[in-house]
Amino acid sequence: MxxxxxxxxxxxxxxxxxxxxxxxxxxxxxxxxxxxxxxxxxxxxxxxxxxxxxxxxxxxxxxxxxxxxxxxxxxxxxxxxxxxxxxxxxxxxxxxxxxxxxxxxxxxxxxxxxxxxxxxxxxxVPVYRMLGGGRSRVPVYASGLGPQLDEEIVRAQMARGIRAFKIKVGFDPVEDYTQVARLRHMVGEDARIMVDANQGWRTPAEALQAIKRLEPLQLDWVEEPLPCDDWEGMARVAAQSPVPISAGENLYGREAFAWWAHRGAFTIAQPDVTKVGGFTEAWAIAQMMPAYGLAWAPHFLGGAVGLAATCHLFALAPGGIAVELDSNPNALREEVVEPPFPTQVEAGCIMLPDAPGWGITLRExxxxxxxxxxxxxxxxxxxxxxxxxx
Ligand SMILES: [Mg+2]
Incomplete structure (x- = not known):
């Protein structure tokens, strides 16, 4: 062939x-x-x-x-x-x-x-089975929330059994706290909440001050507190932050992840299969992170094909936390495929089908x-x- x-x-x-x-x-x-x-x-x-x-x-x-x-x-x-x-x-x-x-x-x-x-x-054969994977249940968390919290979207994700949520921060500090507090109030004490600053704070001091302000709201991780080319600043934040630091959606290649991991610039790595160099590269990174004592959680915010591939990656590599699932309506994810995979979520998980390749059927x-x-x-x-x- x-x-x-x-x-x-x-x-x-x-x-x-x-x-x-x-x-x-x-x-x-x-x-x-x-x-x-x-x-x-x-x-x-x-x-x-x-x-x-x-x-x-x-x-x-x-x-x-x-x-x-x-x-x-x-x-x-x-x-x-x-x-x-x-x-x-x-x-x-x-x-x-x-x-x-x-x-x-x-x-x-x-x-x-x-x-x-x-x-x-x-x-x-499905990709994940071809490569030796056996897990077919993939836990997801709801992302893309905020900065103004849409309670209807949160309720819809809770109805799908999702108990982990990520909200945008990096705007006005008081407003950041207000929105994250609203989310905590909505989802309850047992749910997991992460925040994503999208590189929005400028210095380690500013980032640490913002993180400490948000810490009482019980965060699982703070994502990209600083610009993605400032690994030294990220290492300082990661060393001093009371909350784990995640990053990786803007790093390219396994070499960059090894560099950051070796220098303690994050505690949770976030490779994206549609950015980092593909499935081959993301798989290598996911397998590498446990050797550094680090966790990984695949980043993803695109369409149905990339989401399906991300689920296959999660099924293969150990140490993953959950797959990122955009909460916002996106026909490029939901309408482009024949349902249910990868758009259907039950009890907070996506189930991988036995269909060949990524297991999806695109609607021509x-x-x-x-x-x-x-x-x-x-x-x-x-x-x-x-x-x-x-
Ligand atoms: Mg992000």
């Missing part, structure tokens, strides 16, 4: 309300699917992160079409791990030289996911109706992203 073709496609969804974090707000959500077709007629599907800002569609299209596809077509489609390392060795220097390390890694992620899906489909009619060209996505980009925090 050889690789016959590589395609990259974009799909657009406009949520009812803009999504707000300390980085900015977005009114358009995109899904980037990478499809790898084999000479045997099968197609594997992967997802590449294009969540924010939406003008990255232009870069992603160019990187996959010009940078990645020529390295794949005609090659063996079954040697996924070797292909991953070959692509990484070729493209990582290009990314460093041109200042797009993360973007190259995100493009590689989409291809890597598609290759695993393709191989498992060819063997007619839905895809056709929502597809946009890369330059259409770019023209409709959420320009508030360039305006900084709200």
């Amino acid at each position: 050889r690789i016959a073709d590589v395609r990259v496609r974009f799909f657009r969804y406009r949520p009812p309300n803009p999504l707000v974090s300390s980085v900015g707000s977005r009114r358009v959500r995109l899904l980037c699917l990478v499809e790898v077709a084999s000479t045997s007629g099968l197609v594997g599907v992967g997802e590449s992160w294009v969540n924010f800002p939406s003008w990255v569609a232009a870069e992603r299209h160019a990187t996959v079409v010009e940078g990645v596809a020529p390295l794949l077509v005609g090659h063996d489609a079954t040697d996924v791990v070797d292909t991953h390392h070959r692509l990484k060795a070729t493209l990582a220097p290009v990314g460093r030289q041109s200042g797009i390390t993360g973007a190259v890694s995100q493009a590689l992620s989409g291809v890597d996911l598609a290759l695993w899906d393709l191989l498992a489909r060819e063997r007619d 009619d839905w895809l056709a109706a929502h597809e946009v060209a890369w330059h259409e996505a770019w023209q409709e980009a959420d320009r508030s992203a360039a305006q900084g925090p709200r």
